[in-house]
Amino acid sequence: MKKKKVYLFLFDGYADWEMGFITPQIVQSEKYDLVTVSLRGEKVTSMGGLHVAPDGKLADLSYADAALFILPGGDAWEAKAFREVIPAVREFIQQQVPVAAICGATTLLGDMNLLDSIKHTSNTKTYLSQQCPVYAGQDYYQGGDNTAIPGAVTDGLVISASGSAPVEFSREILRLLKIYDEQTIGKWYSLFKHGIWQE
Numbered sequence: 001m002k003k004k005k006v007y008l009f010l011f012d013g014y015a016d017w018e019m020g021f022i023t024p025q026i027v028q029s030e031k032y033d034l035v036t037v038s039l040r041g042e043k044v045t046s047m048g049g050l051h052v053a054p055d056g057k058l059a060d061l062s063y064a065d066a067a068l069f070i071l072p073g074g075d076a077w078e079a080k081a082f083r084e085v086i087p088a089v090r091e092f093i094q095q096q097v098p099v100a101a102i103c104g105a106t107t108l109l110g111d112m113n114l115l116d117s118i119k120h121t122s123n124t125k126t127y128l129s130q131q132c133p134v135y136a137g138q139d140y141y142q143g144g145d146n147t148a149i150p151g152a153v154t155d156g157l158v159i160s161a162s163g164s165a166p167v168e169f170s171r172e173i174l175r176l177l178k179i180y181d182e183q184t185i186g187k188w189y190s191l192f193k194h195g196i197w198q199e
Contacts, residue, residue, distance in 0.1 A: 004067035016046035022170035073103025103163030
């Protein structure tokens with residue numbers, strides 16, 4: 001069976017720790033291939049100083065065999081960088097391919113008005129409103145003005161998460177991709193969130 005592709009967009013300053021829990025699960029999966037892309041295929045340096053050579057460039061995306069598009073956080077989103085990724089996000093949604101955004105990357109979705117009518121979360125409601133002047137989804141925000149609980153939310157084709165919730169973000173992706181059954185996902189979450197493996 002041909003594996004579907006999970007695309008991960010990388011850029012200088014991306015928050016590497018936010019991807020640390022989910023990428024090994026995708027790579028080890030028998031269902032998916034992880035494909036990393038940067039804007040023009042250039043090497044990038046993460047916020048933690050990791051030097052990464054992506055598999056390709058943004059223009060190489062193949063929507064037909066895609067299962068998910070992941071956007072990690074990073075300060076660049078608050079600076080409104082990488083607007084070139086907007087057409088790709090719109091095309092994934094148009095093709096019914098989910099998009100997962102965490103931390104600062106949620107501001108891109110806010111800027112695109114993709115959060116205006118679905119349940120979602122981010123670092124806080126105040127953060128999202130301040131970063132995205134056109135954002136109109138306050139009534140759908142999951143969590144209070146100064147909290148990011150729940151840490152991650154899935155609604156339709158969008159997974160959103162706080163930067164403080166990479167484990168919850170990863171759990172939502174595991175569920176979406178059905179990499180494990182729900183019981184195994186529960187055990188995985190317990191291990192990485194609480195250090196407890198439940199038999």
